[in-house]
Amino acid sequence: MAALTQPALMPVIPLAKGSVLFPGSVLRIPVPSSRGDIPAMLSNVYARASKGSTRVDQIPVVCAPLASEPEKHPELPDADIIKKENIYGYGVMSKITGIQGQNSGEFSLLVQGIGRVSVDKITQDDPFFEGRVRPLVDAIPLQDPSYEDLFAKLKHLSLELVSYLRVSAFLLSASSSSGLNPLLSRRLGMLVSNKTPAEGGVLADFMMNILDASYEDKLQVLAATDAQDRIQKVIALLERQINDMKGNIKITAVSSTSVVPVANRENSDKNKRGARKGPVSALNINSLLGGMGGKGDQSEPDDLEELSKKIESAKLPPEAAKVAEREMKRLKQMNTAQAEYQVIRSYLETLSEIPWSVTTDDPIGPGTLEAARKQLDDDHYGIEKVKKRLLSYLTIVRLMQSANEAVDAQIKQAEKETLEEKIRASGIKVQMLRGKRRTEKAPILILVGPPGVGKTSIARSIATALGRKFHRISLGGVRDEAEIRGHRRTYVAAMPGVIVQGLRKVGVANPVFLLDEIDKLGMANHNGDPSAAMLEVLDPEQNNAFTDHYVGVPIDLSKVLFIATANSLDTIPGPLLDRMETLEFSGYTTLEKRHIALRHLVPKQIRVNGLTEDQLMFNDEVVSKIIESYTRESGVRNLEREIGSVCRAKAVEFVEANDKGQPETYRPQLTLEDLEAILGIEKFEDEIAEKTTQPGIVTGLVAYSSGGNGGILFIEVLDMPGDGSVELTGNLGKVLMESVKVARSWVRNHAYELSLTQDPSENIMKNRSLHVHCPSGAIPKDGPSSGMAQAIALISLLSGRAVPPTMAMTGEFQLSGHVKRVGGIKEKLIGAYRAGVKTVLLPAQNEKDAREVPSEVREGLTIIYVSHIWDAIRQVWPDVQWPAETAFAGVQPRL
Missing domain, CATH: 3.40.50.300 (P-loop containing nucleotide triphosphate hydrolases)
Incomplete structure (x- = not known):
């Protein structure tokens, strides 16, 4: 990690209340599910590491304590709301050394402090905190005699505190529950002894991890940028803790095998409290020196007892209770330093929750x-x-519930039967009644x-x-x-x-x-x-x-x-x-969208954008215009976005009018002219109205278009001199291509009956080639529902008769000429109505599906049901004299 020499922007991790990281120390930061800033920061760090081909531990972050108490979330009492105002003005530049996963879905972040920094300004608080930090470097006056005296005193008191911690841990429980065992204390003493005057500030920071200091004391030491000032503060804290330990523990005799304490009865509770501080500090030392500790602290048995109560109160079923009891016995017999200890404990906590x-x-x-x-x-x-x-x-x-209440009443009545001869029978009766629940x-x-x-x-x-x-x-x-x-x-x-x-x-x-x-x-x-x-x-x-x-x-x-x-x-x-x-x-109709917009979306967007209902008013005409000309969707998401755009524009207009002292110039009532000025030109127009009558063009229906709702599909057919080939364009699927071939074969077979040729044996497709195209070629199209439309389009082209542009059709077409049922009728009819279609040809077998269509759509469309292609031909061109009797004529269409 490169040394920071100039002010720079760095990610900032606000520590939990009561937690302070010092340079040279290792800290485990639990990340609960309510903390979203740390996962976002980690994502940013990993992204930077992958782009720059650097290691994650080479990207510095800043760990800063909290200067004030964070607010509690009203809905989540256990979650704190950390604001940038809560972050302390000093922190520690750190590197990420690891991530520890936990069974509850949360995880912990391991960081190691590198150097002290000043957090001058928090520039960002979402999605993670980022601030401008300035490096702070210790200026060690090595030639100053007063500094040498301070360092010597710091070193002496540090070694004395280590000795007292070792003795107090031995006196309380023969080191069975203390983290400061003899090997650890020796390593700690050697570490303090090897420090030189040039490392005075480092030693002071290190001892803060061992001292039992208050949160305010830790913040003051962290903010002490001058090494001498910092050493003086740590010396005062060392003297205070050593004096407390001297008053709580008196040693009368020391032999090669034992240490005999003499303490007053009234001080016994103080002894326990004072010695209990030692293991907590020892756990911190444990992580700094490589994890060589004992079994845990005094509170561990209490925690296990609390965990047992939680499991008992959870009322586990018999099978789960048996597993929990077995694992709890294993946990109580296990050393806390074992890796499996936390695994079992997390498992039991999961069972209890x-x-x-x-x-x-x-x-x-x-x-x-x-x-x-x-x-x-x-x-x-x-x-x-x-x-x-x-x-x-x-x-x-x-x-x-009513039936079970009656059964419960019978069970209570059966349980009241206490006569000796009825006990056995009543027990059987209770079991039978419980089976009826x-x-x-x-x-x-x-x-x-x-x-x-x-x-x-x-x-x-x-x-x-x-x-x-x-x-x-x-x-x-x-x-x-x-x-x-x-x-x-x-x-x-x-x-x-x-x-x-x-x-x-x-x-x-x-x-x-x-x-x-x-x-x-x-x-x-x-x-x-x-x-x-x-x-x-x-x-x-x-x-x-x-x-x-x-x-x-x-x-x-x-x-x-x-x-x-x-x-x-x-x-x-x-x-x-x-x-x-x-x-x-299914997709909403225009009427439903207008109702939803006026009842839900408009009040919501007016409120979100800082206005009141008196300052901005929508009417039915304006909302309908937004629906029809600026959105083309099945849902209402884009509609809400467009309404929000209008609200924001009117909010700006309202504020500017008041700032100029001319509030009377602001008009709260929206008009159609306002929409074009705010939202721009219309994005969608009536697709059918723009189409002119031309042979070879037919309007089909699709269940789902690119917007996720039903819509129309134009089928265009063009012929030219050729060898009978067919060219298909428009990103068509295999099924749709097969529908084109079926339609071509049927039309060629019935060309004489359709008056397309004078000779029944003539092949009308012999000397011409066809080109079938479906516009919007970037959108894939497939499905079996366009066969009837393909046949009508081909007949229209070859006969020169145009199909009415406001007529659309759908249906699966067979070589026999029968039109079969297709799916998505509700979506297709809603899409046709939205696009401006007036008449729709549907397969007769889909009559029952059309009943589920909203009444607004049914009343706005003329739906004709056909069972054969000849039925459809007669409906498309009713004025033409078609053959009165054919072998392929179907039943009369039903309106």
């Missing part, structure tokens, strides 16, 4: 269903199918739909409506099976999987778990198959005994309400999808 029997009482009563319905309606507009399913679940839970099995739902339609937010509303705790687990990008099922305890830095960690976080056995982006879960690779690991989690018949590799005992997940989200079902393996109940989210 899993909510085996703690549940949230569902507030289900006579008014629960109505309250839940109101909660869902207030939070989300539409999505009636999802709300209906959740309310049915609430109803079932209520009925099961109904066990709740929460449903496992998967919400499927395009981005931005509210899949994630509805899960949080569900938890609120049920009165349960909520936890979100992001599965996007998970590639390791161990992240789901946990690591085995034999591995280094093993930890439970995300399911068990989520249970520990919420602290109850019946929360609502959101499994976000389950369709982006990794598939089988060298780290296992994460999707297969989810099978046991999401199987209602198996997850009552889910086994995490780390925990090793079954955990009941049947009470957890799992809600998964996905944009598409295509990438979800069949066995996993089969275990979930699918609820589909």
